[in-house]
Amino acid sequence: MENNKNNLTPHEEFHQNFVPEVHKIGITTMVLALILSVLPTVYFVFIKGIEVPLSAFLAVVAAIASFAIGMWLSEPAAFWPVLGSAGTYFAFLAGNASSMRLPVALTARSSLDESNDMEHPKVHIAMIIALFASVVVNLAILLTIVLIGDGLIAILPDSVLAAFGFVMPCLLANNIIMRSKDKDGHIVPGFIKLLPYLISGLAAQWLVKNVFTSLSSYGTLIAVVLSIAVAYVIYQQDLAKQQAGK
Amino acid sequence: MGAVRNLNGEMWMFASLLIIVVVLQAVWFLRLALKYNKKYNYFSKEDVGHLLKLGATSVIGPAFSVVVVAISLIALVGSGLTFMRVGVIGAASYEMMIATIASETIGVQFGTPEFTESVLVLCGFGMAFASIPYFISTPIELVLFDKASRQVGKDKNKPSFMPYLGNAAMMGLMGSFALSYLSKPINWVAFITAGAVVIGIVKYTAKSGKKGLMDWCITIAMLCGMAVAQVVSMMMA
Numbered sequence: 001m002e003n004n005k006n007n008l009t010p011h012e013e014f015h016q017n018f019v020p021e022v023h024k025i026g027i028t029t030m031v032l033a034l035i036l037s038v039l040p041t042v043y044f045v046f047i048k049g050i051e052v053p054l055s056a057f058l059a060v061v062a063a064i065a066s067f068a069i070g071m072w073l074s075e076p077a078a079f080w081p082v083l084g085s086a087g088t089y090f091a092f093l094a095g096n097a098s099s100m101r102l103p104v105a106l107t108a109r110s111s112l113d114e115s116n117d118m119e120h121p122k123v124h125i126a127m128i129i130a131l132f133a134s135v136v137v138n139l140a141i142l143l144t145i146v147l148i149g150d151g152l153i154a155i156l157p158d159s160v161l162a163a164f165g166f167v168m169p170c171l172l173a174n175n176i177i178m179r180s181k182d183k184d185g186h187i188v189p190g191f192i193k194l195l196p197y198l199i200s201g202l203a204a205q206w207l208v209k210n211v212f213t214s215l216s217s218y219g220t221l222i223a224v225v226l227s228i229a230v231a232y233v234i235y236q237q238d239l240a241k242q243q244a245g246k
Numbered sequence: 247m248g249a250v251r252n253l254n255g256e257m258w259m260f261a262s263l264l265i266i267v268v269v270l271q272a273v274w275f276l277r278l279a280l281k282y283n284k285k286y287n288y289f290s291k292e293d294v295g296h297l298l299k300l301g302a303t304s305v306i307g308p309a310f311s312v313v314v315v316a317i318s319l320i321a322l323v324g325s326g327l328t329f330m331r332v333g334v335i336g337a338a339s340y341e342m343m344i345a346t347i348a349s350e351t352i353g354v355q356f357g358t359p360e361f362t363e364s365v366l367v368l369c370g371f372g373m374a375f376a377s378i379p380y381f382i383s384t385p386i387e388l389v390l391f392d393k394a395s396r397q398v399g400k401d402k403n404k405p406s407f408m409p410y411l412g413n414a415a416m417m418g419l420m421g422s423f424a425l426s427y428l429s430k431p432i433n434w435v436a437f438i439t440a441g442a443v444v445i446g447i448v449k450y451t452a453k454s455g456k457k458g459l460m461d462w463c464i465t466i467a468m469l470c471g472m473a474v475a476q477v478v479s480m481m482m483a
Contacts, residue, residue, distance in 0.1 A: 021278055022275075023389055025271065025275055032267045034378055037378050040260040043260070044253070044370075050364055056368055064376050081391075086275055088384060088388055094268050094333075100305045100308045108297055119406075119408060122286070125279040129280075129297040132301065133297070133302040134301035134304060137301070137305050139265060141306065141310065142332060146328055163473065163476035166432075166475040168423070169433040170468040170471035173467065177444045179416055185451065185452025197413060197421070198424075202421035204422065205422035228418065231414030232410070
């Protein structure tokens with residue numbers, strides 16, 4: 001036995017040791033990515049001398065910022081409660097948060113006893129291992145596609161290409177069921193517990209799209225926040241019930 | 247397409263550097279996970295193999311769904327810039343939109359003689375700029391959230407709010423996605439087919455105890471959902 005180091009509870013281990021290491025990795029790689037993203041522009045403009053008027057840069061910045069600023073601020077916040085910090089770092093460097101990282105992370109933890117405990121290192125480790133494989137395979141496929149590109153599109157019939165348009169509804173079904181199921185394979189009780197949150201998310205997005213349209217780029221965050229507010233009410237009720245039970 | 251041809255080689259060089267960072271992050275996180283796994287023996291070698299297989303197979307469908315848009319993006323801005331952008335954060339459709347915004351801002355169309363090297367550099371800048379703020383907002387927000395969740399979890403006499411928070415956030419996201427992805431009736435066909443397949447696999451695995459099938463769950467569900475929805479839509483047409 002290694003002195004009192006091993007006496008940490010999983011939660012203490014998570015907050016004291018695991019999380020700081022996750023942020024060390026996350027921050028370092030995000031800063032590297034930032035520098036390397038700016039580099040091509042710096043190189044082409046200042047070293048190669050390709051002239052681009054400053055006004056054009058500013059116009060592009062303004063055009064993109066005006067619609068993307070809501071996403072920049074709200075998306076990491078919306079994914080964190082679900083993916084945890086390591087998973088969110090994956091999602092916002094390797095990308096494809098909702099189509100690849102989310103389904104993989106959910107399925108990875110769905111069979112664990114601790115699947116609901118986001119402060120347990122085990123849950124994060126399962127997600128990281130599966131996400132690692134998803135990143136590597138995605139890049140390999142992408143590289144192949146980019147290299148053989150047009151040839152592949154020419155071979156595949158239109159009907160096959162059109163079928164890829166149905167990827168997201170399929171993933172949605174997978175995600176909802178994975179989140180509802182317990183480790184013994186029961187689905188309905190979990191689903192009923194989750195239903196209020198699903199409905200509040202749907203309602204929030206509908207309101208943002210149809211009534212409060214000026215908030216449209218914050219739709220995802222508003223959906224998450226509303227669901228969390230509903231969860232807080234349910235949590236308080238459960239606490240009261242528990243206290244009454246004592 | 248002269249501009250694209252001229253700069254494509256250099257774009258590939260920058261693309262490779264950025265992709266290396268993506269791989270570096272994945273490997274570094276994996277090393278951390280394996281280190282803790284060794285310390286606490288959470289997962290056997292076999293379990294780790296299952297998790298790897300799950301991650302690897304699940305992305306095949308979504309990765310190919312990017313193909314169509316990625317190819318059109320290559321036609322516009324070249325393979326180097328496409329790989330750089332789609333491999334980092336970018337969903338191909340998002341990058342396509344950004345590239346279009348960038349070129350339209352200065353009033354130039356793709357594929358015309360006016361699409362010079364300057365315009366291509368501007369497009370590349372716009373696509374990078376659309377993701378750069380994530381590299382700043384993500385670490386700041388995550389550090390703050392982890393600090394906050396540690397405070398919340400300190401009171402040991404009360405059950406934690408964190409599991410509620412996780413469930414609510416997840417389902418809030420799903421509900422908000424459902425609004426756009428389930429707006430077309432044909433998408434319900436895909437949704438219900440895939441859902442039925444997942445339920446079938448979950449029930450079968452629970453009964454038989456064979457975990458292996460679970461690794462392929464997303465892939466099988468997706469293939470079935472896509473195939474059935476496509477056949478139905480062709481029959482209706």
